Amino acid sequence: MSDVSVFSNRNTPPRPTFGAHAAVFWGGVRCVALLCFLLTPAGCGTSAPPISGQQQNAFNAANSLDTALETLNRIDQLSMVRARQEVLYHLNSWLGAQPAEAANSAAGPRWRADKLIARLPQAIREAPNLKDLDTLRFFPEDVIYFQQVVWTRDISQWVAERADRPEFLDAASASSGDLNDEQTYQLAMAAAIFDWTVRNVRLEEMPPEPDAEKAGPFTTGSAAPAAPPSLQGPPSLQGPPSLQGLPGPGYQRYVWQTLLFGVGDAFERARVFIALARQQELDVVMLGVEQRSGKVLPWVPAVLLNQQLYLFEPALGLPIARANGKGIATLVEAATDPKVLKGLDVDKYKYAVRANGVQDVVAMIDAEPESLARRFYIVERALTGDNQMILTVSPSRLAKRLSTCEHLDHDRTQIWRLPFDTIMYRSVLAQRLAFDQRVRQLFSEEALFAPATPLVLGRYAHFRGDFSQTDDTTGAAMYYMQSRIAERVISDLDKSQDARNVVGLVRSASDTDDTWRPSIAGSQLMMRKVKLLASLYAGLAQYEQDKYDIAIDWLKERTIKLAPESPWSRAAEYNLARAYEALGRYDEARQIYLHSTSPQQHGDHLRASRLPQNEASKPAADAS
Numbered sequence: 160m161s162d163v164s165v166f167s168n169r170n171t172p173p174r175p176t177f178g179a180h181a182a183v184f185w186g187g188v189r190c191v192a193l194l195c196f197l198l199t200p201a202g203c204g205t206s207a208p209p210i211s212g213q214q215q216n217a218f219n220a221a222n223s224l225d226t227a228l229e230t231l232n233r234i235d236q237l238s239m240v241r242a243r244q245e246v247l248y249h250l251n252s253w254l255g256a257q258p259a260e261a262a263n264s265a266a267g268p269r270w271r272a273d274k275l276i277a278r279l280p281q282a283i284r285e286a287p288n289l290k291d292l293d294t295l296r297f298f299p300e301d302v303i304y305f306q307q308v309v310w311t312r313d314i315s316q317w318v319a320e321r322a323d324r325p326e327f328l329d330a331a332s333a334s335s336g337d338l339n340d341e342q343t344y345q346l347a348m349a350a351a352i353f354d355w356t357v358r359n360v361r362l363e364e365m366p367p368e369p370d371a372e373k374a375g376p377f378t379t380g381s382a383a384p385a386a387p388p389s390l391q392g393p394p395s396l397q398g399p400p401s402l403q404g405l406p407g408p409g410y411q412r413y414v415w416q417t418l419l420f421g422v423g424d425a426f427e428r429a430r431v432f433i434a435l436a437r438q439q440e441l442d443v444v445m446l447g448v449e450q451r452s453g454k455v456l457p458w459v460p461a462v463l464l465n466q467q468l469y470l471f472e473p474a475l476g477l478p479i480a481r482a483n484g485k486g487i488a489t490l491v492e493a494a495t496d497p498k499v500l501k502g503l504d505v506d507k508y509k510y511a512v513r514a515n516g517v518q519d520v521v522a523m524i525d526a527e528p529e530s531l532a533r534r535f536y537i538v539e540r541a542l543t544g545d546n547q548m549i550l551t552v553s554p555s556r557l558a559k560r561l562s563t564c565e566h567l568d569h570d571r572t573q574i575w576r577l578p579f580d581t582i583m584y585r586s587v588l589a590q591r592l593a594f595d596q597r598v599r600q601l602f603s604e605e606a607l608f609a610p611a612t613p614l615v616l617g618r619y620a621h622f623r624g625d626f627s628q629t630d631d632t633t634g635a636a637m638y639y640m641q642s643r644i645a646e647r648v649i650s651d652l653d654k655s656q657d658a659r660n661v662v663g664l665v666r667s668a669s670d671t672d673d674t675w676r677p678s679i680a681g682s683q684l685m686m687r688k689v690k691l692l693a694s695l696y697a698g699l700a701q702y703e704q705d706k707y708d709i710a711i712d713w714l715k716e717r718t719i720k721l722a723p724e725s726p727w728s729r730a731a732e733y734n735l736a737r738a739y740e741a742l743g744r745y746d747e748a749r750q751i752y753l754h755s756t757s758p759q760q761h762g763d764h765l766r767a768s769r770l771p772q773n774e775a776s777k778p779a780a781d782a783s
Contacts (some may be wrong), residue, residue: 195666223253224538228546231302231309234619239610243302250297250305254534257295270536275524275554275574282398283579288528295534304529305550307434310622312548314418315438317624318355322347327354336467344610346469346487349441349462350478356432357476357698358737361422361730362759365474370406380670401580404587409457410580414527419608419618421696421730426577428473429460432656433525437461437549442557444468445575446490447521448512455521462492466563472503475762476733478504484769493517494566494667505768506744508761510659519568522561523575526552528582607689613641614689617696626700635700642693649686653679687722695731707738714738729757736763745770 197369227249234242272292276284283289291298321327322344331338331346338346400407409426414434417423424429426445433443435485442463445456459479461468468490471480478487482498493499494517527536530552539550584743591598608615617638620626627634644662651658653676659665666675700712718731736751752767 182420194504213528223249223256224541225546227253227689228542231306234306243299243306246302246305246464247297247299250301250538254295254297254537257537270533273447273526273531273554273574275558276531278573279445279576280399282402283576286528286579286582288579288582289531292528292532294532295537301529301534303413303415303526307413307418308438308548308550310415310418311436312586313623314355315352315435318352318435319348319439321351327351330486333481334463334469335481335488335492336469336489338465342464345441346462346464348439349436349443349471350487351441352435352441353432353471353478353535355474356428356435357473358734359421360417360428360431361425361726362428362474362476362757363422363726364758365404365408365424365426366411367408369403369407384750399580399583400543401584402587403592404584406584407580409577410584413581414587416605416624419615420605421692422726425474428459429457430577432460432471432473432527437552440549442560443525444557444561445523445525446470446517448516449519449521455523457523457575457577458517458520463557463560463564466493468564468567472762474759475503475763475765476759477765490517490567491565505761505765508764510761518566518567521565521568522558524552524554524557524573525575525578526554527578539684556727583597607685607692611640612689614693614696617642617693621696621700624703628705636697639693639697639700643690644686649683651688652683673729691718691722691725691727694721695727695734698731699731699734702734702738702741705741711739713733726757729755733757733759733763740770745772 188743227246230237230242230246237245263372266706274605276289279289322331327350328349331343332351334343334346336342340430380517385538390451401410408424409430412420412423412427414427414430417427417431421516428568429445433445434442439670443460446458446461446468448458449455451641459470459472461470469487470490471477471487478494479488479499480502481488482496482502484502488499496515500510500513500517530550531554532551535550539548542548542550554574558569561567561572562569588598588601608618616633616783617635620633620635620638625632625634626636628637648661652662652664664679670678692716694713697708701707701710701713714731714735719728719735722728732751732755736748739745739748741753749767749770752770755763757763
């Protein structure tokens, strides 16, 4: 049944279609979605305050844009809420001063709403995010998207510089497709970006596809009370599972959240890879395979080069190799040579997709609503020098570049709906925060990444590639050290005022013993979680600087031993094995991969099978 039709319930009268109520729901999305930005909304409303003529004249247009970008680039040094308000103000000041024809000058193609939008379900097309594409005004949520692009640009710039490393360049050189030197280097860049994504986004189990018809509209789960009518939306509202607040594959986090938290399922990993690659002007699309039911299921992201699509498997954490086990396979190779996908079988693990299932795959283009908007099109074309970044996507033009690729069902090329499902899902969660215990638990975990804490400041520096302290910057390593509160201090919080003074924990006059004790216990739990995360990120920071011995110490001694059963320790184990690999200590790396208990264990076994059988260097003492 279509997303735009009624999810039938035989025990109730027929309901009107979702489209009849979509505008009512979406009108509130822009407000509640901002709650998802680390619980510090920049402000609510369906639009930014109008900019008066006097305000527009207060700033030179170019200076306003420069000021907005400068604020975004140093947002970690400012109050988060105020910084975003300033960015919004300066962007609208700049945009309001542009001539009416700014988006349609001779400097580039004329802006038009993309034709592929018409292929999206009605439930999505009803969103004001898409209806307002031509609006020449920035909205509060636009600032969050802008920040996401800044992060992906910064990360991709220093990660792409690793393309000339042997492991990436050799893989690209061993690939087919008659690539010239520039294209080979681009494929090596894609391999480096994918490798960073796999190491830095811990793979989470893929949630099952929710059954929307059985769940019913706006279900809260058996443990949660019913939502107040004011928070439920229209009482007859029906829609896709994401709009009912049902967790599902690929849409539980925005790209910026997957980056910041360092966790995601295979589809969320793919979206990070696509976003990073886009900043290096690499075209990456998600390929989908058709199921017996006729539904198209996302499969793997693919890089378009010289009319070939090169395959990367985020669920395994590896590019798909050619039939000879070398290089990176193309879609044509996967569809015509059964050995390519069969080569992903290892030990007890069998790869679910075979050559006969990828004869006519569907290309799905990741395009968030902001990336389709005229206002971002205008800004992108005005950016120069170090401020340049890719803000927009043209699905129709990308579809045209895909038109010569074999084994694609070109008539079904489409905009991937996951970004829109993410907006709907996160917005419903924000509406439920006040009454749903499950949502409160989720948001409390995400509150570990509250703005302006040393942990988050470390993440910002990490994204920029600022790892070590200099005269001008505080590196990520220093911020992570500041996040690691000594265990003796944490343990003494319930009995020592000195310990509470160290962390700034103050008992208010209204706190009773019954409220104070749980508060202390909660603080201790959060501090230990932050310490674990800081240790993991510190290990990753050392890895990025090729300091593998130091990375091993952080990952093994200060992360895994700290909480061996934690999911974050599984991320540490994988990166520990990668550090051993980098040092040529293949036997140690192999043992970790073969004992993997993470959702990536299939890929870990496959990686172990590809390691050299003998040590490449003489045995060395454990660096930890």
